[in-house]
Structures are given as C-alpha cells and as structure tokens.
Amino acid sequence: MNMFTKGLACLAVSATVLAGGFLSPFPGHAYAAAASMDVKVQVNDDLVQFPDAQPYLDDNHATQVPIRFVTEKLGYDVQWQKEGDAIKVTLNNDKHSISLVSGQKEAEIDSTPVEMDTHAEFQNGRVYVPLRFLSNASDIPVQWDASSNLAILSKDGNHHAPDYELFESTAYSADPSENGGFGALDYMGNPLGIGTVAVDPSVIPLGSKLYIEGYDFNGLPKGGMYAYATDTGGSIKGKRVDIYIPGSQQSLRKFGFQTVKVYKLNP
Structure with missing residues (x-):
C-alpha cells in the first residue's frame, strides 16, 4: 500500500473527525461478511442495499427479492401480518395497493385478482417476491444488465445506466510497513478487517459505503x-481503491492490479 502518511493522519483525524463522533462507526467490519449479491437491483440511479437477505434466481429463473427493501425505494408503505404458516403483505402508495401471501401465486392489484409467474416465498424471516411482478404491478419498466446481473427499475420513467464505476484495485496487508508504522488500523482508527478499503477522498468521500465486485x-x-472507505494512502490517487486482505505482504502480491466495479451506496 506504501502508506507513508497514515501515521500522522491517525493522530490528526481526532481534531476533525472525533469531534463529530465518527470514530469506529463500523465495529469489526462485520458488514463485509454479508452474502454477496448474485443478483442486484437498482432503482433509478441507486443500488438497493440488502443488509441481511439477498436477491436470488429461483428454480423458475425468476428474480426473487426481499420485498421490503425494494418496495420502500419505490415509495410503498409495507404492512404484514401472519396468517397461519404464511405471511400476508400489503403494499400501498399514492398509485397502487398490492396484496400477496407467501407460498401463493395469487395476488391482488388494486383489488383485482392476478396470478404471478411464480409464488412469493417466506424464508429466513423475509418475504421474497418476483421482481417482475413488482415491476408490472407498479407500472415501472425494468431492464436487465447481463454483464453485472443487475435489474434496473426506472421509477422516473427515464433510462438509467448501471450505477457503478470502474476502478483500478490493489491489495494491502496489516504489515506496519504498509500502514505508516502503526499496524492494523485504518485512517479512522478502526481495526483493519475484511471490508476496509483505502481511497482517494477527493474521489470517494471517507465513510462512504460501497459495493465492490469483479476482483x-x-x-x-x-x-x-x-x-467502507475508511482508509487512505499516499499512493492511492484518482480512481484507485486499495482493499485490505488478511495475510502477509508476500501472499497478497498475487492480487496485483485488477479492475473492479465500485458501486457507491447512498446512506
């Protein structure tokens, strides 16, 4: 990583960042342990965050998504109630009312019965629904970007490109020689962990949440x-990210230079 400025930065940051209570907002970097998104969903220009349940393709090759995270982005109020072993979900916004029950293909849109291509599912405490059904029920066009397994819902009716940028990526270890002599701490004073990345703050603001793929x-x-972008480095300039990986300097040399896709997630 060749980070010759981190030592001074870790000391100086207290004068600016600590006053705002920003130190250690991401304990243990456990956020990076979340399952990767084999299928991603974007609403207009925003990638939808799925913190504890990920979209997937079911046996019918339909994209199933956790209903709450997508519908809230679409402006729906979400209500649910348990009906025996099933969950009934009701969605309301200023245009539509939608109701469905997990395990069933039958649903209602504005009190009109309809049948989904595949049934809604309830698993791991979340109700999943076919994304195509949500798109049709909400009169929102959806396009598929095969290069990123990304479904883009155009809530505003306009065309939207995949919301990622290509960055050059390298990797660094916790070796003090790569961390200003301070060892396993990032610029913000957090312990290094899977999910720590160093950035150029003029390109990606410190504290930004990201989704990275392609490595x-x-x-x-x-x-x-x-x-999370919580680290910096003297050699990290422009569209480059340096990804922390546990291991020795020697083992990380195999990473080399790679091109990755970086999605900047809204708070």
Whole structure:
C-alpha cells in the first residue's frame, strides 16, 4: 500500500473527525461478511442495499427479492401480518395497493385478482417476491444488465445506466510497513478487517459505503462484498481503491492490479 502518511493522519483525524463522533462507526467490519449479491437491483440511479437477505434466481429463473427493501425505494408503505404458516403483505402508495401471501401465486392489484409467474416465498424471516411482478404491478419498466446481473427499475420513467464505476484495485496487508508504522488500523482508527478499503477522498468521500465486485482473490468474499472507505494512502490517487486482505505482504502480491466495479451506496 506504501502508506507513508497514515501515521500522522491517525493522530490528526481526532481534531476533525472525533469531534463529530465518527470514530469506529463500523465495529469489526462485520458488514463485509454479508452474502454477496448474485443478483442486484437498482432503482433509478441507486443500488438497493440488502443488509441481511439477498436477491436470488429461483428454480423458475425468476428474480426473487426481499420485498421490503425494494418496495420502500419505490415509495410503498409495507404492512404484514401472519396468517397461519404464511405471511400476508400489503403494499400501498399514492398509485397502487398490492396484496400477496407467501407460498401463493395469487395476488391482488388494486383489488383485482392476478396470478404471478411464480409464488412469493417466506424464508429466513423475509418475504421474497418476483421482481417482475413488482415491476408490472407498479407500472415501472425494468431492464436487465447481463454483464453485472443487475435489474434496473426506472421509477422516473427515464433510462438509467448501471450505477457503478470502474476502478483500478490493489491489495494491502496489516504489515506496519504498509500502514505508516502503526499496524492494523485504518485512517479512522478502526481495526483493519475484511471490508476496509483505502481511497482517494477527493474521489470517494471517507465513510462512504460501497459495493465492490469483479476482483479475483481467494481471501475475499466470493462474488462481491460490501465495504467502507475508511482508509487512505499516499499512493492511492484518482480512481484507485486499495482493499485490505488478511495475510502477509508476500501472499497478497498475487492480487496485483485488477479492475473492479465500485458501486457507491447512498446512506
């Protein structure tokens, strides 16, 4: 990482960041352990965050999404109630009322019965619904970006490109020689962990939440990961991210330089 400025930065940051209570907002970097998003959903220009349940393709090749996270982005109020072993979900906004029950293909849109291509599901405490059904029921067009397994819902009716940028990526370890002599701490004073990335703050503001994919290295979550921009480095300039990976300097040399996709997530 060649971070010759981190030592001074860790000391200086207290005068500016600590006063705002920003130190250690991401304890243990546990956020990076979340399952990667094999299927992603974007509403207009915003990638939808799925903190504890991820979209997936079911046996019918339909994209199933946790209903709350997507529908709230679409402006729906979400209500649910338990009916035996099933969950009934009711969605309301200023245009539509939608109701469905987990395990069933039958649903209602504005009190009119309809049948989904595949049934809604309830698993791990979340109700999943076919994304295509939500799109049709809400009169919102959806497009598919095959290069990123990304479904884009155009809530405003306009065309939207995939909301990621290509960055050059490198990797660094906790070796003091790469961390200003201070060892396993990031710029914000947090312990280094999976999900720590160093950035150029003029390109990605410190504290930004990211989703990164496209890397190829066994020491990182397969497919992609949530990450936070909480570190900097003297050689990290422009569209470059430096990803912390547990291991020795020598083992991380295999990472080299890679091109990754970086999604900047809204708070």
